[in-house]
Amino acid sequence: MAELRGGNLGPYELKGRVAVVTGGSNGIGAATARRLADAGATVVVGYNEGAGRAAALTADLPGSGHLALRLPMADSAALQAAAAEVTAKLGRCDVLVNSAGTTRAVPHADLDALDDDLIDRVLTINVRGPIATIRAFLPLLKASGDAVIVNISSLAAVTGTGSSIIYGASKAAIDTIGLSLARVLGSSGIRVVSISPSAVLTDFVPGRSRETVEKAALASPLRTLTEADDVALAVMSVVTHLRLTTGVAILVDGGKHL
Known part of the structure; x- marks a missing residue:
């Protein structure tokens, strides 16, 4: 008979723990990095092209030992090398937030504009990248014995709306991956949860105006x-308080799904 883990776990203390945030130099990732550091975690701010932003954010975070590290979603070998660097410099990873992603606005009826290059890029960055990141950091997460993987998903995964058809599909994929991983990694003390916002006031979608986001909020x-920090707070709730929550997607959408 499998051994039961202790119940009544209580809040998750972040002091002495290491959190890795992909896409951490901007938007939701940066807001999440700030919240994690405020709670006492040592934070690895992952970036692809935003080296300057990542360095500035890392220097501004409270606490010490924070690290800006290139985590390119399209390069699995580089992700493995980054995990090795975290192992060497910090020795652990207790929280992994997959916030890196990409999209381009394409009207859903315009299948000609939904070209193969965009499909391949979105699926590589939004689906293969998080899987490769989890794979790279899995030994450290397992060694923690009490770890959390949070995937930043989207309401588009549920409603089939959003910036493009392939973007919504990529987020539906990451939700299903999270469901499967929650099932197989639970025995290693690893929880997996998706956070699914509606339109967030960031520059994530090229060309999307504040007016467009405000119109969506009014609906x-x-x-x-929805601000980036609203999503970061949801991430923190999953990490620190929803201790028996795994294998689900939590909407942060102001009720937009209704």
Whole structure:
């Protein structure tokens, strides 16, 4: 008979723990890095092209030992090398937040504009990249014995809306991957949860205006604009308090799905 883990786990203390955030130099990733550091974690701010932003953010975070590290989603070998560097410099990884992603606005009826290059790029960055990142950091996550993987997904995975058809499909894929991984990694003390916001006031979607985001917010029951920090707070709730939550997607959408 399998051995039961202890119940009544209580809040998850971040002091002495290491959190890795992909796409951490901007937007949701940066807001999450700040919240994690504020709670006492040592944070690895992952970036692809935003080296300057990552370095500035890392220097500004409270606490010490933070690290800006290139984590390119399209390069699995580089992700393995980055995990090796975290092992060498910090010795552990207790929280992994997959926030890196890409998209391009394409009207859903315009299949000609949904070209193969965009499909390949979105699936590589948004699906293969998080899998490769989890694979690279899995030994450290398992060694933690009490780890959390948070995948930044999207309401588009549920509604089939969003910036493009392939973007919504990529987020639906990451939700299914999270469901499967939660099942197989639970015995190693690893939880896997998706956080799924609606339109967030960031520059993530090229060309999307503040007016567009505000219009979407007005269409939701709560009529509240979603900021990057709202998503970061949801990540923190999963990490620190929802200790028996795994294998689910949590919507942060002001009720837009209604």
